[in-house]
Amino acid sequence: MxxxxxxxxxxxxxxxxxxELTRRFDRSIGYFWSATHQQIYRELGKLETDGLIRALPAEQPTRGQKKNYEVLPAGRAELARWTAASQDPKPHRDPLLLRLRAAAVxxxxxxxxxxxxxxxLHERQLAEYQEIEQRDFPPGRDGTEDRLRHLVLRAGIDLETFWTQWLRRALADFAELPDGESTRPA
Amino acid sequence: MxxxxxxxxxxxxxxxxxxELTRRFDRSIGYFWSATHQQIYRELGKLETDGLIRALPAEQPTRGQKKNYEVLPAGRAELARWTAASQDPKPHRDPLLLRLRAAAVxxxxxxxxxxxxxxxLHERQLAEYQEIEQRDFPPGRDGTEDRLRHLVLRAGIDLETFWTQWLRRALADFAELPDGESTRPA
DNA sequence: ACGGTTTATGCAACTAGTTGCACAAGGTGA
DNA sequence: TCACCTTGTGCAACTAGTTGCATAAACCGT
Known part of the structure; x- marks a missing residue:
């Protein structure tokens, strides 16, 4: 949740x-928590009725009904509570690894x-993360917020690095396999 | 799906x-595709009505109604089709990284x-994978099936290695942070 | 000024996965 | 022998996320 x-x-x-949120979820935040605009609108509605956020009064009252939301104190408190609460890691689900296992039979x-x-795809993502790192985290800056955000980005970089390396190894292994067809023909 | x-x-x-399936999902298969027994029973029912698997006739007809299932040719064909079909990687969702980002504010x-x-937890999982590697994949064996299964296990090992390293780095960073309380007090 | 595209918001139905419970059979100990 | 525990199977309701569409205003070329 x-x-x-x-x-x-x-x-x-x-x-x-x-x-705007939807756009931001397509970039930075979506790198580790993706969401569609429908999920976002639905959730904004809930958060507003729960009193955790509120719509800022618009400057032009009627023109295009864009609503800007801000977080209320109750929302900040809830986020702090959630951040500090202990959570178990969810088990992974990776269809690609599953397919490899299926391929064995x-x-x-x-x-x-x-x-x-x-x-x-993973190479492209890795390149994108590395660009962001160079742009947003040049050596030297080290405020607390920067440190934490950099840490998150490093996780992304290291994960994509893992995938590219593993996939390269897998492809190299495939090349050595006796034959690309079927190991146990039906 | x-x-x-x-x-x-x-x-x-x-x-x-x-x-038995439930147990196996708690071990090897569940390492990259977890499922509860309820999901499994429900899916077994579907697969049977779809004609992809069938219940083997039991030796003792009535005693405890345990049913053993085997895959029918249609099931094998469907699995081969799915394995070969191209699939887009699903976007990640990682609450822990999200919490770190939340912690920045x-x-x-x-x-x-x-x-x-x-x-x-990740250290424990890594140790478990390494045990399995030593037990099931001693150097030398290299049938096609072994190769593929070993590849999958390597993914698990490398992923857990990534997490342990990243978490250690995160903890080291935390130790240097000005203070554990709040970077932007409400 | 009209028709098409983009921007912005949103509902409804569906799919996948989780949680909580129910029930029956068989074994175990007091 | 009866209460309790474990094993094995399963339903129903719920939660989270996805897909597909609906709507309306603004902007843009002709």
Whole structure:
């Protein structure tokens, strides 16, 4: 149940409208907590009725009904509570690893191309993170907030590094396999 | 939509009853695709009505109604199709990274203890994987199935290695932070 | 001034996964 | 032998997230 807290965090960083939030979830926040605009609008509604956020009065009252939300004290308190509360790590679910395991019994046909595609996607993501690191975290700055945000970015970088390396190893292994068809033909 | 395929894979490796499957999902398969017994029973029912698996006739007809399932040709075909089909990687969702980002605005109070706990959990998991590697994948063996399964295990090992290292770095960073309370008091 | 695109907000239905409980059979100890 | 525990199976309700559509205003070219 993290979506409301992701939204509270985003709104504390900067009050935003639903659409702005959606955009921010496509970038920075979405790197470790993705959400669609429908989820966001629904959750904004809930958070508002729960009294954790409120819509800022618009400057132009009627023109395009964009609403900017800000976090209320109760919302900040709830976020602090949630952040400090102990949480168990959820078990992973990775379809790609599952497919590899399935390939061990039904054959590897077709899988290699997709591994290659995933490798490309992860390489692109890694490059993007590294750009952000160079742009936003030049050596020297070390406020507490920067430190924490940099730490989160490092997790992203290291994870993508893991995936690119693992996928390269997998592809190298595939190349040595006796044959791309089926290990146990039906 | 991977649960049915996880079950098909497991049943191809060895025909099992619902409870046996549940146990296997707690160990090897569950390392990258977890499922509860309720999910498994429900899915077994679906797979049977869809004609992808069937219950093996029991030796003792009435005694305790345990049912062993095996995969039918249609099931194997479906699994092969799914394994070969291209799939986009799903966006991650990681509450721990989210909490770190939240901590950048509401303060790090309470988080450190949970980071330590997570570190311990990941260390334990890593040790477990390494044991399995030593036990099941001694140097030398290299059938196709072994190679693929070893690859999957390596992913688990490398991921846990990443987490332990990252968490250690995070804790080291926390130790240097000006103060554990709040970076921006409300 | 009209038709098409973009921006912004939102509902409803669906899918996947989780939680909580129910029930029956068989074994175990007092 | 009866209360209790464990094993095995399963339903129902709930929560979280996704997909597909609906609506309306603003902007933009012709």
């Amino acid at each position: 993290s979506l409301p807290h992701a939204i509270l965090t985003a709104l504390l960083e900067r009050p935003s409208s639903g659409l 039904v054959g590897t046909a077709g899988l290699e191309a997709d591994l290659r595609r995933h490798l490309e | 991977s649960l049915p395929h996880a079950i098909l894979t497991a049943l191809l490796e060895r025909p099992s009853s619902g409870l 509401v303060g790090t109070a309470g988080l450190e203890a949970d980071l330590r706990r997570h570190l311990e």
